[in-house]
Amino acid sequence: MSDTIEIKSAPKQHVSKTGLVLELLSRTDGATIEQIVEATGWLAHSTRAALTGLRKKGHFITSEKREGAGRVYRVEVV
Numbered sequence: 060m061s062d063t064i065e066i067k068s069a070p071k072q073h074v075s076k077t078g079l080v081l082e083l084l085s086r087t088d089g090a091t092i093e094q095i096v097e098a099t100g101w102l103a104h105s106t107r108a109a110l111t112g113l114r115k116k117g118h119f120i121t122s123e124k125r126e127g128a129g130r131v132y133r134v135e136v137v
Contacts, residue, residue: 076101080109081134084120089133 074082076099083090083098090098095106110132114120119135 077109077113080106081113081118084113084132084134086133089131091129091131093129095132 079098080090080095083095092103092106095101095109096103099106099109101109110120113134119137120132121135122130122132124130
């Protein structure tokens with residue numbers, strides 16, 4: 060018999076794509092549609108629909124147009 064103890068790591072939690080979008084939007088710099096598309100694999104129109112869905116769920120999402128970066132979206136904590 061061995062005196063070693065096998066320690067198993069906790070299973071990794073599954074992060075949904077919507078959760079991933081919220082993480083991106085929570086960054087200080089926010090995220091562009093292109094960044095969200097790259098992270099999720101969604102098409103641009105699906106990404107915009109997801110932003111609308113998050114708004115309907117009560118998230119306060121702002122957007123601003125930045126020079127050289129296009130439109131940047133952020134979720135604001137109210």
